[in-house]
Amino acid sequence: MTGADLADVYRAYIACLNAQDWPQLARFVHDDASHNGRPLGLSGYRAMLEQDFSEIPDLRFNIDLLIVDPPHVASRLRFDCTPKGRFLGLGVNGRRVAFTENVFYQFRDGKIAHVWSVIDKAAIEAQLDEHRRMA
Template identity: 30%
Template sequence: MSMEPTSVEANKRLIRALYEDCINTRELDRLDSLVAPDFVGARGERGPREFRAGIEAVLTGFPGVRFEIHDLFGEGDRVAARWTFRATHRGRFAGLAPTNADVIQEGHVIYQLRAGRIVHAWLQADRLGVLQQIGAIPRSFADARPDRPL
């Protein structure tokens, strides 16, 4: 099913607003208007509440996080975003105590939209790089030793 260019442009504006007007500004109450009740995420999370919980986990571990969008491409009912986030690890993240390490993460997300809301997201992000930057695992497997857990 093809969409008119204005719909693709509207979807791209919605995804840009997700990052710039919602996540970067910490106005997470806006998520209810951006994420559909039947949303399904990359790890199986469902609905706006679980979408928000994922963002809150990042904001807890990296309270100063800012996302920079490099590219937005749209076709049909999908928008692809390429972004970088920069932050300092100042809170618990993935069960790990804060390290005050500066972190840079790159990611790509393909969003599917319907009726002006996000219904699906497929995320590929450099989570390994983040864990290495905060010291949770060695920066290289050459640094791993049998006496030191990964």
């Protein structure tokens, strides 16, 4: 798969997430996918995403930066959303927060096999501190 092909697959994957088109997820995620070293498989990966959307009803994945070097993809995702309750152990409780996630993917057979991600929790903490100061 060329870099351009892989970039197209990744963009289609992000569109699938934003549409919450869970039956199509198998087109993009390998049956034995892992996330941050935890083996989840396709069903566990889907459950993780469904929980994210349940806890953050206005969740939308926005590609801020995309670098492709087959079989790897690196992406900086930008979020602007309102988690309902606790998020990453923080009491967000319906406040709007903006943050980024740096994600690295390894593809196998044209599908995501491994994902490593880090969310900018410090950015969320700073916004919550600002909310408290303004209250």
